Amino acid sequence: MSDMYTEKVLDHFRNPRNMGKMENPDGVGKVGNPQCGDVMAIYIKVKEEKIFDIKFQTFGCTAAIASSSIATELVKGKTLNEALKLTRNEIANELGGLPAIKMHCSLLATDALKAAIEDYRKKKKGD
Amino acid sequence: MKNVYMDYAASTPVDKEVLDEMLQFFDKYYGNASSIHSFGVDAFNAVEEAREQVAKIIGAKNDEIIFTAGGTESDNIAIKGAAYKNRDKKGSKDYNIITCSIEHPAVLETCKYLNNIGYKVKFLPVDRYGIVNLEELEKSISKDTFLITVMFANNEIGTIQPIEEIGKIAKKHNVLFHTDAVQAIGKVPININNLNIDLLSISSHKIYGPKGVGALYIRKGVKLETIAHGGGHEKGIRSGTYNTPGIVGLGKACELGFKRMDYDVLHMTKLRDILIKKVLEIEESYLNGHSTQRLANNAHFRFTAIEGESLNMMLNDAGIAAATGSACSSKKLQASHVLTGIGLTPELAHGSLRLSLGRKSTKEEVEYVCDIIPGIVKKLRDMSPLWNR
Numbered sequence: 284m285s286d287m288y289t290e291k292v293l294d295h296f297r298n299p300r301n302m303g304k305m306e307n308p309d310g311v312g313k314v315g316n317p318q319c320g321d322v323m324a325i326y327i328k329v330k331e332e333k334i335f336d337i338k339f340q341t342f343g344c345t346a347a348i349a350s351s352s353i354a355t356e357l358v359k360g361k362t363l364n365e366a367l368k369l370t371r372n373e374i375a376n377e378l379g380g381l382p383a384i385k386m387h388c389s390l391l392a393t394d395a396l397k398a399a400i401e402d403y404r405k406k407k408k409g410d
Numbered sequence: 411m412k413n414v415y416m417d418y419a420a421s422t423p424v425d426k427e428v429l430d431e432m433l434q435f436f437d438k439y440y441g442n443a444s445s446i447h448s449f450g451v452d453a454f455n456a457v458e459e460a461r462e463q464v465a466k467i468i469g470a471k472n473d474e475i476i477f478t479a480g481g482t483e484s485d486n487i488a489i490k491g492a493a494y495k496n497r498d499k500k501g502s503k504d505y506n507i508i509t510c511s512i513e514h515p516a517v518l519e520t521c522k523y524l525n526n527i528g529y530k531v532k533f534l535p536v537d538r539y540g541i542v543n544l545e546e547l548e549k550s551i552s553k554d555t556f557l558i559t560v561m562f563a564n565n566e567i568g569t570i571q572p573i574e575e576i577g578k579i580a581k582k583h584n585v586l587f588h589t590d591a592v593q594a595i596g597k598v599p600i601n602i603n604n605l606n607i608d609l610l611s612i613s614s615h616k617i618y619g620p621k622g623v624g625a626l627y628i629r630k631g632v633k634l635e636t637i638a639h640g641g642g643h644e645k646g647i648r649s650g651t652y653n654t655p656g657i658v659g660l661g662k663a664c665e666l667g668f669k670r671m672d673y674d675v676l677h678m679t680k681l682r683d684i685l686i687k688k689v690l691e692i693e694e695s696y697l698n699g700h701s702t703q704r705l706a707n708n709a710h711f712r713f714t715a716i717e718g719e720s721l722n723m724m725l726n727d728a729g730i731a732a733a734t735g736s737a738c739s740s741k742k743l744q745a746s747h748v749l750t751g752i753g754l755t756p757e758l759a760h761g762s763l764r765l766s767l768g769r770k771s772t773k774e775e776v777e778y779v780c781d782i783i784p785g786i787v788k789k790l791r792d793m794s795p796l797w798n799r
Contacts, residue, residue: 343720
């Protein structure tokens with residue numbers, strides 16, 4: 284079962300970084316569909332256009348959990364514009380690769396991040 | 411504790427007695443069982459002894475057993491063999507073959523294929539426990555129906571079908587009755603005459619025999635058309651040189667399975683019931699399948715708000731080998747057809763866990779698993795945006 288995942292994937296799965304719910308986030312992005320077996324939520328706190336803090340919650344497989352964990356690590360401290368540039372391939376590469384049928388999991392992570400940033404910007408506009 | 415195997419429904423270890431019996435047929439009695447010299451005769455005699463051992467576990471006659479390469483091949487030979495023999499029924503208005511929606515893919519995909527090439531197949535729905543509706547089954551029979559194929563016990567949720575009643579209906583309407591008994595052999599007493607079964611599939615590696623060998627019971631007088639032509643072995647139904655070591659292993663496995671059935675069933679039922687009771691103490695955990703019409707070694711659960719692949723991965727990290735019907739663990743990325751077949755939404759099917767016990771399972775192993783699961787479920791729920799408690 285574990286042969287299909289790299290050590291890095293398993294490390295992020297076993298020791299997820301930035302995992303959990305966030306109190307009073309500045310932006311929330313929730314994507315996926317429980318029917319498909321993946322739901323990802325990313326919570327961000329923003330200071331001076333930078334991701335000051337980030338957390339995730341994921342319902343999904345090993346690859347989905349690892350993808351969301353590493354995505355939070357990759358964008359923490361980055362500006363929002365930099366964070367928006369994160370691609371699914373970067374996530375997969377950082378994990379040392381993902382099985383072909385699990386590539387959509389990394390896309391879910393970038394989608395959740397984008398949604399969280401959009402949510403923040405929308406709220407900010409509203410203020 | 412490390413390395414707890416709870417996936418006996420997927421495969422079993424070869425029993426030491428079985429292995430010992432097999433070994434000499436690799437390098438000592440290596441002749442072709444079809445040859446007339448003494449090397450061939452030694453192999454032939456071993457194949458025939460195995461045939462008797464296999465026949466005995468289901469109450470059949472020796473010459474009603476043919477050897478195959480496994481359960482999937484047995485299912486294909488039985489179903490396609492019956493269909494091709496009845497090709498004049500193809501294109502009829504009424505159903506030719508009746509099966510059910512939660513069959514093993516070896517049966518389900520074969521039936522779908524036949525449906526695609528012009529046979530009419532009825533895929534019976536099942537109730538929430540996985541049991542076929544007998545009324546609907548009988549209603550689906552017409553003069554064009556030549557085969558009913560319903561599994562003895564389900565490989566995922568362990569539900570045992572009302573085989574005796576199905577056999578009666580098949581006999582009453584003079585329709586062939588095939589059953590995939592791969593999971594049931596050695597766990598449920600089977601007598602093909604009492605149950606009116608005409609065709610029955612057996613796999614060796616589910617009953618402590620080697621992989622790559624199986625058998626098909628064909629009631630005397632039942633005519634099948636071959637699906638693989640060749641040298642005419644096994645009455646022309648299944649050509650190919652006899653896999654003597656494998657066949658000897660299957661024979662021995664059946665002998666042991668028959669001898670030990672009562673003990674095995676009692677042992678596994680006891681452990682299964684502890685497992686079910688303990689795991690169901692976890693909040694929002696549920697048992698899939700039937701509470702009593704259930705294989706002695708099967709416990710199948712679902713947990714709200716977590717996903718089965720990651721659950722299995724964490725169990726694997728704790729040294730526990732289990733299985734799931736989650737989409738994320740399948741190559742097709744679709745939730746198990748068995749779980750959706752019993753009415754679970756894909757969302758509910760994702761959080762499933764199958765623990766299947768075996769002859770060598772111990773109480774210590776069960777207790778270890780019961781200790782580990784709650785923590786893992788909690789860890790995954792803490793991680794899940796769908797769990798809001």
